[in-house]
Amino acid sequence: xxxxxxxxxxxxxxxxxxxxxxxxxxxxxxxxxxxxxxxxxxxxxxxxxxxxxxxxxxxxxxxxxxxxxxxxxxxxxxxxxxxxxxxxxxxxxxxxxxxxxxxxxxxxxxxxxxxxxxxxxxxxxxxxxxxxxxxxxxxxxxxxxxxxxxxxxxxxxxxxxxxxxxxxxxxxxxxxxxxxxxxxxxxxxxxxxxxxxxxxxxxxxxxxxxxxxxxxxxxxxxxxxxxxxxxxxxxxxxxxxxxxxxxxxxxxxxxxxxxxxxxxxxxxxxxxxxxxxxxxxxxxxxxxxxxxxxxxxxxxxxxxxxxxxxxxxxxxxxxxxxxxxxxxx
Amino acid sequence: xxxxxxxxxxxxxxxxxxxxxxxxxxxxxxxxxxxxxxxxxxxxxxxxxxxxxxxxxxxxxxxxxxxxxxxxxxxxxxxxxxxxxxxxxxxxxxxxxxxxxxxxxxxxxxxxxxxxxxxxxxxxxxxxxxxxxxxxxxxxxxxxxxxxxxxxxxxxxxxxxxxxxxxxxxxxxxxxxxxxxxxxxxxxxxxxxxxxxxxxxxxxxxxxxxxxxxxxxxxxxxxxxxxxxxxxxxxxxxxxxxxxxxxxxxxxxxxxxxxxxxxxxxxxxxxxxxxxxxxxxxx
Amino acid sequence: xxxxxxxxxxxxxxxxxxxxxxxxxxxxxxxxxxxxxxxxxxxxxxxxxxxxxxxxxxxxxxxxxxxxxxxxxxxxxxxxxxxxxxxxxxxxxxxxxxxxxxxxxxxxxxxxxxxxxxxxxxxxxxxxxxxxxxxxxxxxxxxxxxxxxxxxxxxxxxxxxxxxxxxxxxxxxxxxxxxxxxxxxxxxxxxxxxxxxxxxxxxxxxxxxxxxxxxxxxxxxxxxxxxxxxxxxxxxxxxxxxxxxxxxxxxxxxxxxxxxxxxxxxxxxxxxxxxxxxxxxxxxxxxxxxxxxxxxxxxxxxxxxxxxxxxxxxxxxxxxxxxxxxxxxxxxxxxxxxxxxx
Numbered sequence: 001x002x003x004x005x006x007x008x009x010x011x012x013x014x015x016x017x018x019x020x021x022x023x024x025x026x027x028x029x030x031x032x033x034x035x036x037x038x039x040x041x042x043x044x045x046x047x048x049x050x051x052x053x054x055x056x057x058x059x060x061x062x063x064x065x066x067x068x069x070x071x072x073x074x075x076x077x078x079x080x081x082x083x084x085x086x087x088x089x090x091x092x093x094x095x096x097x098x099x100x101x102x103x104x105x106x107x108x109x110x111x112x113x114x115x116x117x118x119x120x121x122x123x124x125x126x127x128x129x130x131x132x133x134x135x136x137x138x139x140x141x142x143x144x145x146x147x148x149x150x151x152x153x154x155x156x157x158x159x160x161x162x163x164x165x166x167x168x169x170x171x172x173x174x175x176x177x178x179x180x181x182x183x184x185x186x187x188x189x190x191x192x193x194x195x196x197x198x199x200x201x202x203x204x205x206x207x208x209x210x211x212x213x214x215x216x217x218x219x220x221x222x223x224x225x226x227x228x229x230x231x232x233x234x235x236x237x238x239x240x241x242x243x244x245x246x247x248x249x250x251x252x253x254x255x256x257x258x259x260x261x262x263x264x265x266x267x268x269x270x271x272x273x274x275x276x277x278x279x280x281x282x283x284x285x286x287x288x289x290x291x292x293x294x295x296x297x298x299x300x301x302x303x304x305x306x307x308x309x310x311x312x313x314x315x316x317x318x319x320x321x322x323x324x325x326x327x328x329x
Numbered sequence: 330x331x332x333x334x335x336x337x338x339x340x341x342x343x344x345x346x347x348x349x350x351x352x353x354x355x356x357x358x359x360x361x362x363x364x365x366x367x368x369x370x371x372x373x374x375x376x377x378x379x380x381x382x383x384x385x386x387x388x389x390x391x392x393x394x395x396x397x398x399x400x401x402x403x404x405x406x407x408x409x410x411x412x413x414x415x416x417x418x419x420x421x422x423x424x425x426x427x428x429x430x431x432x433x434x435x436x437x438x439x440x441x442x443x444x445x446x447x448x449x450x451x452x453x454x455x456x457x458x459x460x461x462x463x464x465x466x467x468x469x470x471x472x473x474x475x476x477x478x479x480x481x482x483x484x485x486x487x488x489x490x491x492x493x494x495x496x497x498x499x500x501x502x503x504x505x506x507x508x509x510x511x512x513x514x515x516x517x518x519x520x521x522x523x524x525x526x527x528x529x530x531x532x533x534x535x536x537x538x539x540x541x542x543x544x545x546x547x548x549x550x551x552x553x554x555x556x557x558x559x560x561x562x563x564x565x566x567x568x569x570x571x572x573x574x575x576x577x578x579x580x581x582x583x584x585x586x587x588x589x590x591x592x593x594x595x596x597x598x599x600x601x602x603x604x605x606x607x608x609x610x611x612x
Numbered sequence: 613x614x615x616x617x618x619x620x621x622x623x624x625x626x627x628x629x630x631x632x633x634x635x636x637x638x639x640x641x642x643x644x645x646x647x648x649x650x651x652x653x654x655x656x657x658x659x660x661x662x663x664x665x666x667x668x669x670x671x672x673x674x675x676x677x678x679x680x681x682x683x684x685x686x687x688x689x690x691x692x693x694x695x696x697x698x699x700x701x702x703x704x705x706x707x708x709x710x711x712x713x714x715x716x717x718x719x720x721x722x723x724x725x726x727x728x729x730x731x732x733x734x735x736x737x738x739x740x741x742x743x744x745x746x747x748x749x750x751x752x753x754x755x756x757x758x759x760x761x762x763x764x765x766x767x768x769x770x771x772x773x774x775x776x777x778x779x780x781x782x783x784x785x786x787x788x789x790x791x792x793x794x795x796x797x798x799x800x801x802x803x804x805x806x807x808x809x810x811x812x813x814x815x816x817x818x819x820x821x822x823x824x825x826x827x828x829x830x831x832x833x834x835x836x837x838x839x840x841x842x843x844x845x846x847x848x849x850x851x852x853x854x855x856x857x858x859x860x861x862x863x864x865x866x867x868x869x870x871x872x873x874x875x876x877x878x879x880x881x882x883x884x885x886x887x888x889x890x891x892x893x894x895x896x897x898x899x900x901x902x903x904x905x906x907x908x909x910x911x912x913x914x915x916x917x918x919x920x921x922x923x924x925x926x927x928x929x930x931x932x933x934x935x936x937x938x939x940x941x942x943x944x945x946x947x948x949x950x951x952x953x954x
Contacts, residue, residue: 036430053448137567187358275445298445387648
């Protein structure tokens with residue numbers, strides 16, 4: 001992948017070899033300064049962003065403190081704001097999305113990495129990369145007009161009949177709600193699981209497979225019992241990446257989730273997610289506390305995705321190092 | 330062959346077929362999406378759509394000319410704002426920086442990349458809308474540009490580092506200064522990869538709706554200059570889709586088809602034409 | 613590098629060219645309730661006065677009040693008059709006051725989507741309050757069925773739909789429910805955004821209409837024109853005189869008739885549950901929120917000219933879109949009030 005830096009000796013601020021003036025004349029110092037400024041501006045803007053989020057949500061933290069996380073009420077009339085319904089909605093839709101996307105995505109990744117010949121694997125991967133490029137609002141469009149009616153007329157009644165004894169599949173079938181939002185999110189995150197898992201699986205050292213096959217394992221057994229466990233942390237990392245994407249999804253969710261701060265066990269129920277409620281209510285939050293509460297929600301979401309992204313990256317790097325290391329299983 | 334072995338071979342064949350099915354379903358979704366868009370929106374993509382302004386609510390015959398122009402302006406300015414920052418930052422990381430600064434910058438870029446787009450919208454609102462008391466194309470471009478920075482930065486760094494040592498050393502042996510080397514040897518060598526990454530970044534933010542909701546806001550007319558609210562394709566799709574008017578629904582489908590068509594076209598061109606042989610960055 | 617410089621030049625030129633458009637753009641935001649008539653007005657006004665473009669975004673009354681208070685739009689629009697706190701917040705932030713100008717009269721109607729029911733259902737105030745409080749859950753509940761003898765109401769759950777955004781239509785609806793149901797008044801109250809006991813949310817009048825159309829056995833409240841334009845059935849409501857009245861121009865005007873005599877100077881008045889045998893009980897004025905001071909002279913003059921046009925010529929478009937015209941006395945009072953805009 002990336003080759004180590006091939007920069008000339010002047011990597012530090014006090015390069016020894018040439019005089020300062022000489023470097024200015026050749027433009028090197030200016031170039032370094034200029035590019036440094038731009039690089040530093042990236043850091044600056046990120047710092048400002050976190051600072052602004054913190055400052056613009058301070059009223060909410062002062063008034064509610066930790067209660068913000070456990071209050072179920074979201075009442076603009078009495079100015080009582082609690083994050084719980086939205087955290088719940090975000091978590092539930094993400095969970096549904098992953099439950100649907102992981103088996104499908106992992107299966108596809110295994111096929112592409114282990115079974116398909118190079119050309120087919122690359123072609124299919126190309127199409128899956130295109131799938132990842134479809135914008136959220138298009139998913140929302142399809143969600144409203146195609147998926148919601150199907151779920152309302154076909155899927156939810158079927159689930160109610162077969163699994164209606166479970167609390168997850170009870171209640172009236174609106175078509176909108178947690179299940180639909182989760183289903184749409186699942187389609188949106190599958191490409192991430194597939195592409196990253198595929199790369200991870202491809203990077204598993206050849207010796208692992210060959211050893212398994214030499215011991216008499218079938219193709220599937222070699223894949224499932226040797227290769228996949230070897231790549232386990234990376235695959236989990238890809239799931240975390242998908243999770244982070246699902247958590248922050250706004251448009252597709254807000255168009256199909258029903259938009260009500262409700263906490264109910266049933267997946268048929270309508271609800272709301274953090275990103276969705278911010279999109280709906282931000283421009284009209286009529287009081288400062290209202291706005292600050294919404295931004296506080298944004299801060300919560302930001303921290304959540306930050307942690308999960310970080311974990312994902314660590315897991316993926318760990319697997320890559322394992323793969324390129326000595327190859328001990 | 331023992332029965333047990335036959336069973337294991339059967340299971341192996343079955344599971345692998347199933348995984349093939351998974352792959353097919355995943356790819357099939359892409360074609361389903363396109364099919365639905367074509368079926369529902371194809372007939373509404375007409376001359377009116379591209380040239381007329383929106384008609385009053387309930388009246389047929391309006392178009393999306395201002396939304397298309399608005400999206401183009403937003404993207405152009407966003408690219409102008411985000412790409413130089415990402416590009417030069419990437420140059421710094423690849424060519425000049427020490428490891429500590431590099432870590433900080435990369436960390437900040439990753440952080441920025443992971444920020445949900447709605448939160449970027451909030452940030453752009455507090456920074457670019459409130460102080461100026463105006464929704465504007467400029468604020469919308471600021472939000473979109475922010476989202477382009479991390480991708481551009483990471484890709485630039487990666488592709489610059491990928492330029493072989495021999496090229497650099499050759500240039501230096503001929504007496505070129507550091508900057509000259511970068512300018513005329515390293516960057517041109519990495520050019521294709523970087524441009525591909527930029528194109529993909531543009532395609533990615535072209536479909537973003539959430540950050541535009543509180544920055545570019547919306548406009549029924551043409552948006553003059555850069556300081557006024559503007560219509561944009563994704564926001565109009567959203568507004569029309571949740572409305573109850575049949576005509577608006579048809580236009581939403583058509584707009585979806587046009588938007589997705591453009592995004593896919595850019596993606597295909599970038600990946601197939603430009604990036605031949607080059608490893609394409611993951612967004 | 614040269615290529616980059618060339619591109620930059622192209623952008624600069626494009627910026628200058630697009631910036632050179634001489635049309636004056638005035639930005640407003642707010643109520644979705646009158647959006648059909650407002651979009652018609654702004655379109656017609658632009659045709660008559662080519663250099664002025666009034667860009668109105670239908671984002672909900674709550675957003676209209678908020679954005680005009682922040683100063684990010686030049687005027688706002690709301691179906692619920694600003695409360696005293698909101699006016700104080702505005703004055704604190706902007707340093708001057710804000711004026712309400714009634715534009716049209718409209719009605720919020722209960723619209724529904726029930727298989728086999730194509731006519732108008734009769735709703736008592738108790739039925740509406742009960743449905744929206746979540747206490748009446750089935751369509752064939754006696755509270756509804758008793759007023760609709762002969763109609764085959766299904767034994768299905770009622771899917772309640774309300775606004776998910778801050779809305780003046782919500783204000784009108786909750787204002788009415790607060791007047792007819794003490795339980796509603798205590799439990800929920802009246803506001804542009806409330807803590808709904810039950811129901812799905814839709815964004816804007818358009819969103820609610822969309823959800824009702826797509827969801828069987830649902831009921832929602834929308835501005836009259838949305839139900840008409842979408843050919844969805846809507847019900848009658850029993851007024852304070854005991855009559856079941858369907859919303860139309862006459863019944864809405866009747867509701868306004870009683871209020872004219874006591875119209876306050878700032879035009880903030882509620883006409884829900886108005887007295888009168890033919891009055892439709894869920895009627896309301898809707899207002900444009902215009903700042904008292906507008907520093908940009910051309911914007912100020914254009915807005916004032918538009919207001920005058922709106923009250924006189926503009927009113928001719930109301931009836932075809934099912935909004936009732938402003939009563940003459942109100943127009944006379946408003947024309948004097950325009951001079952308050954400095």
